[in-house]
Amino acid sequence: MILTLILFCVSAVVIYLSCEYFINGVEWCGHHMKLGATAVGTVLAAFGTALPESAVTFTAVALGSTPEQKDIGVGAAIGGPLVLATVAYAVVGLALWLNRRKLNRGDSLVRVDHERLARDQISFLAIFAFKVALGLVTFAIKPWLGILFLAAYGVYVWREISSVDTTPEEELEPLKLRPQNASMGWAALQSLTALAVIAVASHIFVSQLEHIGAVFGLSPHIVALLLSPVATELPEIMNALIWVRQGKERLALANISGAMMIQATIPSAFGMFFTPWVFDASLLVSGSITTLAIILLWLLFRRGSVDAKGLMAIAALYVGFAGYIVWYFMH
Numbered sequence: 001m002i003l004t005l006i007l008f009c010v011s012a013v014v015i016y017l018s019c020e021y022f023i024n025g026v027e028w029c030g031h032h033m034k035l036g037a038t039a040v041g042t043v044l045a046a047f048g049t050a051l052p053e054s055a056v057t058f059t060a061v062a063l064g065s066t067p068e069q070k071d072i073g074v075g076a077a078i079g080g081p082l083v084l085a086t087v088a089y090a091v092v093g094l095a096l097w098l099n100r101r102k103l104n105r106g107d108s109l110v111r112v113d114h115e116r117l118a119r120d121q122i123s124f125l126a127i128f129a130f131k132v133a134l135g136l137v138t139f140a141i142k143p144w145l146g147i148l149f150l151a152a153y154g155v156y157v158w159r160e161i162s163s164v165d166t167t168p169e170e171e172l173e174p175l176k177l178r179p180q181n182a183s184m185g186w187a188a189l190q191s192l193t194a195l196a197v198i199a200v201a202s203h204i205f206v207s208q209l210e211h212i213g214a215v216f217g218l219s220p221h222i223v224a225l226l227l228s229p230v231a232t233e234l235p236e237i238m239n240a241l242i243w244v245r246q247g248k249e250r251l252a253l254a255n256i257s258g259a260m261m262i263q264a265t266i267p268s269a270f271g272m273f274f275t276p277w278v279f280d281a282s283l284l285v286s287g288s289i290t291t292l293a294i295i296l297l298w299l300l301f302r303r304g305s306v307d308a309k310g311l312m313a314i315a316a317l318y319v320g321f322a323g324y325i326v327w328y329f330m331h
Contacts, residue, residue: 002213009019009210012234014201019238022048023208023251024176025191031172032184038113038167039160041254042120042261048195049235049255050262053206057267061274069239074275076285079229084260085293086318087230091237092246092252093311095244100308108308112250114301121255121298124310125291126154127264132287134272144275147267152266160258198235206231224281225325233259280330289321 023045061073088167097108131149132141145270175182177190209231236259243252271277279287293314300306 001253004208004211004215005213007204007211011201011205011208015198015205016238016241017140018197018201018286019049019235021176022194022198022235023239023242024173024190025187027172027191027193028175028182028187029184032187035161036163037111037248037251038116038254039163040252042160042258043157045239045255046236046253046258046262048191049198049239050259050266051195051199052108054262054266054270058270061208061270065303073267074271074279075225075283076229076232077263077271078132078279079225080233080263080267081124081260082286082318082321083229084236084256084263085290085297086258086304086314086321088237088240088256089253089293089297089311090232090313090315090318092240092244092249092256093308093314095252096240096249097308097312099245099247102245110249110253110306110308110311111303112253112306114304114306117253117257118298118301121157121259121294121301124257124260124264124292125298125328127261127293128287128294131264132279132284132291133270134275135283135287138278143272146272149265149272156261156265165301202232202234205234217288222325222329225286227324259266281289285324286321289317294315 026044026048027037027040030037030044034045056075057076059073093108096110100108127149134145147149150220171184174180175187175190178186206228209227210223211229218227236256240252243249243255296314296317300310
């Protein structure tokens with residue numbers, strides 16, 4: 001148990017430190033590619049940090065030898081967006097509120113492109129509602145619909161890269177690996193190396209979390225639906241903490257928004273290709289709460305003024321879901 005706790009804490013620290021190197025490198029990559037700051041968060045950073053999670057889902061649904069293993073993959077495809085839509089946004093709000101004095105701000109308002117984020121919520125909501133609806137029905141050509149989800153992500157990436165970012169470019173910190181030579185090659189090397197470390201550390205973190213759950217007698221379903229999704233989304237949460245601390249909540253929220261779009265499309269496509277994609281009660285509740293969270297976020301961003309406490313309040317939905325799951329599997 002002591003070794004498990006040590007590995008748990010060390011892997012969390014390694015993820016955080018690696019995320020600092022990753023976002024530093026990916027910002028420089030975006031600079032050399034002449035991408036807007038928002039596209040750096042929604043495309044480059046989001047794709048990088050979501051890649052290990054998508055690989056886990058693919059392994060579970062495509063290579064899993066038992067229905068239980070495939071169910072874990074489907075659960076991850078639904079649980080990831082729930083964590084991002086509730087916990088990750090709440091972490092941004094909490095970090096912003098705690099750092100408001102350090103950032104020399106007289107308020108805790110979120111400085112972002114509200115219209116763009118509101119539009120992202122609508123896009124995500126349409127795709128997510130469609131994939132949840134597919135979990136309620138069965139028909140012969142359902143596996144082929146996975147292609148639509150891959151195409152939807154392709155359209156999203158094209159839109160993000162081609163859209164004009166009107167906000168001024170923020171000053172970049174020196175490249176950590178080579179402060180005097182922040183070339184594209186060194187920036188890419190730093191980003192990819194940090195991403196590899198994040199993937200390994202995240203795997204260790206999730207494994208130790210499962211061991212801790214077993215020690216405390218938690219149901220495997222509770223661990224899979226509540227704890228594992230939080231652990232797998234930890235890189236995005238760490239990125240958000242670091243960017244908010246630097247006063248770049250625009251990048252933090254863009255990273256979460258982009259990761260949500262990946263989670264709504266790529267893992268879902270894998271699930272439809274290799275599983276029946278039929279939801280039980282717990283997955284339906286998870287999908288419903290995620291939908292509610294997205295609607296609330298859309299309403300917040302549509303107003304054009306969002307403060308840190310508004311984002312923090314979204315976490316109440318995840319607390320409610322946790323209470324339901326514990327009750328559901330304990331009775």
